[in-house]
Amino acid sequence: MKVIAFTGMPGSxxxxxxxxxxxxxxxxxRMGDCVWDEVRKRGxxxxxxxxxxxxxxxxxxxxxxxxxxxTFEKIDPSWDIVVIDGIRNIEEVEFFREKLGKDFTxxxxxxxxxxxxxxxxxxxxxxxxxTLEKIKERDERELxxxxxxxxxxxxxxxxxxxxxxxxxxxxxxxxxxxxxPPEEGKNENL
Amino acid sequence: MKVIAFTGMPGSxxxxxxxxxxxxxxxxxRMGDCVWDEVRKRGxxxxxxxxxxxxxxxxxxxxxxxxxxxTFEKIDPSWDIVVIDGIRNIEEVEFFREKLGKDFTxxxxxxxxxxxxxxxxxxxxxxxxxTLEKIKERDERELxxxxxxxxxxxxxxxxxxxxxxxxxxxxxxxxxxxxxPPEEGKNENL
Numbered sequence: 001m002k003v004i005a006f007t008g009m010p011g012s013x014x015x016x017x018x019x020x021x022x023x024x025x026x027x028x029x030r031m032g033d034c035v036w037d038e039v040r041k042r043g044x045x046x047x048x049x050x051x052x053x054x055x056x057x058x059x060x061x062x063x064x065x066x067x068x069x070x071t072f073e074k075i076d077p078s079w080d081i082v083v084i085d086g087i088r089n090i091e092e093v094e095f096f097r098e099k100l101g102k103d104f105t106x107x108x109x110x111x112x113x114x115x116x117x118x119x120x121x122x123x124x125x126x127x128x129x130x131t132l133e134k135i136k137e138r139d140e141r142e143l144x145x146x147x148x149x150x151x152x153x154x155x156x157x158x159x160x161x162x163x164x165x166x167x168x169x170x171x172x173x174x175x176x177x178x179x180x181p182p183e184e185g186k187n188e189n190l
Numbered sequence: 191m192k193v194i195a196f197t198g199m200p201g202s203x204x205x206x207x208x209x210x211x212x213x214x215x216x217x218x219x220r221m222g223d224c225v226w227d228e229v230r231k232r233g234x235x236x237x238x239x240x241x242x243x244x245x246x247x248x249x250x251x252x253x254x255x256x257x258x259x260x261t262f263e264k265i266d267p268s269w270d271i272v273v274i275d276g277i278r279n280i281e282e283v284e285f286f287r288e289k290l291g292k293d294f295t296x297x298x299x300x301x302x303x304x305x306x307x308x309x310x311x312x313x314x315x316x317x318x319x320x321t322l323e324k325i326k327e328r329d330e331r332e333l334x335x336x337x338x339x340x341x342x343x344x345x346x347x348x349x350x351x352x353x354x355x356x357x358x359x360x361x362x363x364x365x366x367x368x369x370x371p372p373e374e375g376k377n378e379n380l
Contacts, residue, residue, distance in 0.1 A: 009342055090333075112345040139343075143280075148338030152199055153329075155302040157347055 002178045003075070003100050005084040005093070007150050008109035010138050011116030011123075013160040013167055014085070017109055020171040021083040024179075027076070031086030034070035064091035072099060081178055089146040090153060107174065108154035113139075115161045192368045193265070193290050195274040195283070197340050198299035200328050201306030201313075203350035203357055204275070207299055210361040211273040214369075217266070221276030224260035254281035262289060271368055279336040280343060297364065298344035303329075305351045 004021075008014035022028055035055045036046060044050045058066045068087075072095070075082055087093060087106065096104045111119075117135055124130035151157070158174060160167045194211075198204035212218055225245045226236060234240045248256045258277075262285070265272055277283060277296065286294045301309075307325055314320035341347070348364060350357045 110342075110344070110347045113343055114345070143339050143342060146338070148336070148340070148342040149333050150338070151342045152300075152333060152338040153303055154300070155304070157300045157349055159347055 001075070001077070001079055001103060002081045003084060003096060003104045004081065004175070004178060005087045005096065005104070005106050006109060007087045007106065007147065007154065009111075009116060009142060009147065009151075010135070011120040012109040012111045014109045016160075016164070016167065017107070017158070017171045018083060018085045020168050021175055024172065024175055026081055026083050026175065027079055028083045028085055029071055029074050031067050031071045031084060031088075031092075034067050034074065037070075064089050065095040068092035068095040072096070080180055083175075087150055088142070090149045093150055093153060105156065105178070106150070106154045107156045107158060108151040109160055110151065110157050111160045191265070191267070191269055191290075191293060192271045193274060193286060193294045194271065194365070194368060195277045195286065195294070195296050196299060197277045197296065197337065197344065199301075199306060199332060199337065199341075200325070201310040202299040202301045204299045206350075206354070206357065207297070207348070207361045208273060208275045210358050211365055214362065214365055216271055216273050216365065217269055218273045218275055219261055219264050221257050221261045221274065221278075221282075224257050224264065227260075254279050255285040258282035258285040262286070270370055273365075277340055278332070280339045283340055283343060295346065295368070296340070296344045297346045297348060298341040299350055300341065300347050301350045 006014050006017050006021075008017075018028055032051075035051055035058075038058065039046055039050050039054050042054070044054070055067070062069075068091070071084055084096075093106055096106075117132060120135045121130065121132065156174065158167075158170050160170075196204050196207050196211075198207075208218055222241075225241055225248075228248065229236055229240050229244050232244070234244070245257070252259075258281070261274055274286075283296055286296075307322060310325045311320065311322065346364065348357075348360050350360075
């Protein structure tokens with residue numbers, strides 16, 4: 001089984017990459033869902049405060065790779081391929097690398113800060129008080145959790161400063177290389 | 191004036207990128223030379239221990255961007271373009287971004303850990319007791335200084351997992367975009 005994890009800074013296009021994976025019929029596990037499961041299991045309300053608190057409490061108690069471990073348990077062994085969304089620190093990467101060796105691939109999506117800030121400003125919703133300052137704070141929070149190290153240590157980096165179409169094609173091409181090859185006789189024209 | 195800084199993990203191909211810049215006639219300033227200048231100024235021997243100690247002492251005393259400031263002073267104002275080699279932390283990036291705005295471009299060179307480790311093992315010299323363990327320690331040291339954050343915040347990422355020739359072409363193409371366009375009438379075939 002091939003396990004592919006996507007990582008990237010806010011506004012890099014990570015969510016779009018995950019969307020392309022879903023459209024290709026690839027199962028996706030959101031690491032955040034494991035935190036939600038735990039919050040629900042404890043009978044707590046699903047809000048940002050509880051989710052953030054439980055996520056950190058569990059990391060402190062069981063190690064920085066606890067959410068990678070929980071995510072790994074969610075993988076259906078019958079799957080040929082799965083995409084994992086939400087890697088945040090290098091300990092999670094190391095957990096998957098130890099478990100899966102060459103069957104694990106970490107893909108970082110990268111766009112320049114200029115591109116990301118423009119996207120995030122354009123994307124802001126009516127109910128959202130997004131400012132450049134808040135966007136930069138979010139960057140710093142993610143970098144503080146260690147996402148820079150994760151990007152530096154990625155197996156593959158896909159850049160996303162051009163068109164949405166071009167980016168989606170790059171993601172499709174990359175994911176296709178992990179899919180089982182077509183059966184013999186079906187690709188004689190290649 | 192365009193200022194281009196290269197960054198990258200050990201074995202990524204950063205030195206090769208700098209070499210391409212030199213071959214194109216672009217002046218290069220090594221941030222490490224500023225540390226060497228300081229070590230010499232103090233009448234100390236130029237060895238790893240003194241260089242490392244002075245580099246850190248000065249960072250603690252004058253701020254994490256001290257070597258960026260010293261490097262900036264070395265830029266000849268008559269140059270149209272200059273390449274800076276050796277960015278290590280985000281404070282140095284912020285110094286250049288504040289000073290130069292859009293005239294500063296941070297280019298990160300990226301290769302997968304697998305590619306980098308293979309290259310570094312192949313590159314080891316006779317007098318070098320390189321082991322995979324030591325290579326990983328060096329990675330951790332660079333990541334500890336904050337190079338992951340620098341890579342995450344790069345303006346451009348150039349990947350280097352394929353051929354040397356292909357990589358050199360990518361660097362040439364990228365650097366060419368920063369050079370002054372040819373005079374009018376000289377490029378009528380384009």
